[in-house]
Amino acid sequence: MGAVRKLPPTALPRPSARARILSAAADLARDVGPANLSLDAVAARAGVSKGGLLYHFPAKLDLLEALVGDHLETFDRDLETQQALLGAGPAAALHAYLDVSLADCRKQTPPPAGVLAAIVQHPEMLKPIKHFKRQILDRLKADTGHDATTLVAFLVMEGLRSMKLFDADVLSDEETATAMEALRAMIGRIEEAGGV
Amino acid sequence: MGAVRKLPPTALPRPSARARILSAAADLARDVGPANLSLDAVAARAGVSKGGLLYHFPAKLDLLEALVGDHLETFDRDLETQQALLGAGPAAALHAYLDVSLADCRKQTPPPAGVLAAIVQHPEMLKPIKHFKRQILDRLKADTGHDATTLVAFLVMEGLRSMKLFDADVLSDEETATAMEALRAMIGRIEEAGGV
DNA sequence: TTTACTGTACCGTCTGGACGGTAATGTCAA
DNA sequence: TTGACATTACCGTCCAGACGGTACAGTAAA
Numbered sequence: 001m002g003a004v005r006k007l008p009p010t011a012l013p014r015p016s017a018r019a020r021i022l023s024a025a026a027d028l029a030r031d032v033g034p035a036n037l038s039l040d041a042v043a044a045r046a047g048v049s050k051g052g053l054l055y056h057f058p059a060k061l062d063l064l065e066a067l068v069g070d071h072l073e074t075f076d077r078d079l080e081t082q083q084a085l086l087g088a089g090p091a092a093a094l095h096a097y098l099d100v101s102l103a104d105c106r107k108q109t110p111p112p113a114g115v116l117a118a119i120v121q122h123p124e125m126l127k128p129i130k131h132f133k134r135q136i137l138d139r140l141k142a143d144t145g146h147d148a149t150t151l152v153a154f155l156v157m158e159g160l161r162s163m164k165l166f167d168a169d170v171l172s173d174e175e176t177a178t179a180m181e182a183l184r185a186m187i188g189r190i191e192e193a194g195g196v
Numbered sequence: 197m198g199a200v201r202k203l204p205p206t207a208l209p210r211p212s213a214r215a216r217i218l219s220a221a222a223d224l225a226r227d228v229g230p231a232n233l234s235l236d237a238v239a240a241r242a243g244v245s246k247g248g249l250l251y252h253f254p255a256k257l258d259l260l261e262a263l264v265g266d267h268l269e270t271f272d273r274d275l276e277t278q279q280a281l282l283g284a285g286p287a288a289a290l291h292a293y294l295d296v297s298l299a300d301c302r303k304q305t306p307p308p309a310g311v312l313a314a315i316v317q318h319p320e321m322l323k324p325i326k327h328f329k330r331q332i333l334d335r336l337k338a339d340t341g342h343d344a345t346t347l348v349a350f351l352v353m354e355g356l357r358s359m360k361l362f363d364a365d366v367l368s369d370e371e372t373a374t375a376m377e378a379l380r381a382m383i384g385r386i387e388e389a390g391g392v
Numbered sequence: 393t394t395t396a397c398t399g400t401a402c403c404g405t406c407t408g409g410a411c412g413g414t415a416a417t418g419t420c421a422a
Numbered sequence: 423t424t425g426a427c428a429t430t431a432c433c434g435t436c437c438a439g440a441c442g443g444t445a446c447a448g449t450a451a452a
Contacts, residue, residue, distance in 0.1 A: 017396085017397080030319075032319075033315075033316055033317055033318060033319045034231065034316040035230065035231035035313075035316040035317040036317065038440080038441065038442085039441080039442065039443085040440090040441080040442090048397085048398090049397075049398045049399060049400095050398095050399085050400095050443095051397075051398060051399070051400090051445095051446095052396080052397050052398065052399095054442095054443075054444090055396070055397060056396095056397095058443090059442080059443075060441095060442065060443090116316065117231075117316075119362060120229055120230040120231040120312065120313075120316045121229055121231040121232065122229060123226075123228075123229045123362075123363070126362055126363075126364045129364070130364050130366055133366045134366050137366060137367075147371070147374055148374050148375065148377065148378035149378065151367070151371055151374055151375040151378070152348070152352055152375050152378050152379065154355070155351070155352040155355035155356060155367075155375055156348055156351040156352055156355060157355070158354075158355030158356075158358055158359065159350070159351035159352060159353070159354030159355035159356075159357075159358065160351060160354075160355075161355075161358075162354055162355065162357075162358030162361075163354065165358075166315060166319075166322055167319070167322075168322045168325070168326050170326055170329045170330050170333060171333075171347065171351075175343070175347055178343055178344050178347055179344065179347040179348050179351055181344065182344035182345065182347070182348050183348065186382075213431075213432080234406075234407060234408085235407075235408065235409085236406085236407075236408090244432080244433090245432070245433045245434065246408095246409090246433085246434080246435095247411090247412095247413095247431095247432065247433050247434065247435090248431070248432045248433065249432095250408090250409070250410085250432095251430085251431060251432055251433095252431085252432090254409090255408080255409075256407095256408065256409085
């Protein structure tokens with residue numbers, strides 16, 4: 001057991017145990033199903049003893065909360081940087097949201113599986129997620145000044161996200177691109193109309 | 197134990213045990229979290245002994261499969277009746293899909309929670325669902341002849357559905373209505389353009 | 393000495409499922 | 423019409439295993 005584990009921590013800085021545990025949990029959730037996540041299995045995949053896992057996350061709930069928290073924080077940070085990058089263009093917030101959501105969906109190892117595990121095991125963890133999404137939606141509506149288009153864009157991204165969440169793409173990449181194009185065109189139309 | 201259960205089977209035909217079990221499972225999934233569905237709890241809520249439950253569904257997997265199967269069948273049947281009702285109007289299939297999806301989302305006791313339980317406990321159960329959705333999407337695309345609009349509409353409904361799936365509405369009813377209106381207008385535009 | 397673990401052993405609880413029984417409801421020949 | 427048997431639709435109990443969590447002794451680096 002644990003034979004390979006003794007590389008010097010200075011060379012190639014192995015990701016922190018905490019990070020390894022989190023990503024192992026997300027991977028496992030995708031492999032065995034979000035409902036069947038066990039601490040033993042997470043520890044094994046992360047290359048950590050069970051004692052070590054419990055050192056970082058004293059209870060399972062703590063691990064699940066971290067899974068959700070990390071995801072939300074990352075998304076929020078990405079959103080801000082992208083919005084800064086786009087500057088003060090028309091409907092910049094909405095475009096940034098589209099960009100980041102799409103990029104999030106494209107990540108090969110989607111943390112969403114971990115988030116899903118958290119939600120289905122402790123439904124009350126939806127609350128922060130709901131709150132987060134609501135905030136974003138309100139910000140987008142304020143930014144575009146055109147509710148209908150914003151809502152449609154928001155829902156489209158939610159649809160895309162839900163497919164990735166379950167690791168069950170129904171759409172091909174081309175179809176996704178087609179939909180995104182139509183969406184951008186729609187947004188462009190409200191820009192021309194002086195909506196922004 | 198089982199004291200109340202002896203009403204004559206002729207008066208007020210209690211829903212079949214099978215149906216009661218299925219709806220109890222869906223309700224429970226929403227209450228305790230889709231990952232925490234246990235046969236004991238389902239049996240108790242359905243007013244059936246565990247042995248009785250196992251008689252109808254020899255293994256847990258069978259129950260979960262029934263949950264998925266029933267939902268898909270119901271949706272399919274609703275879709276057909278609604279399409280027949282709309283007749284051969286322009287983009288009738290898409291409008292029917294919108295109607296049925298929306299009605300499905302409005303049901304107070306959404307079976308989706310049961311479907312979610314099935315998926316997160318046995319991810320391979322996504323396959324029939326994916327297949328089903330893919331079929332519908334292809335049918336819609338063929339019917340409208342306008343991929344972009346169809347894809348956007350499909351994704352919007354998926355977004356709406358995913359919110360109901362988690363019992364986590366971010367949108368208010370008015371917002372949903374606004375989005376649907378915009379969607380219908382979009383579809384109307386391809387109808388005018390002779391897309392159909 | 394403290395921090396960050398490893399490794400092992402263990403406990404109480406819950407879960408899926410097997411199993412043996414049983415009451416009611418047909419089915420059918422005599 | 424009746425008795426014999428079969429099927430259906432359950433009930434109630436039991437169990438092996440998995441799980442979350444605890445406890446603790448040891449260790450290696452900073």
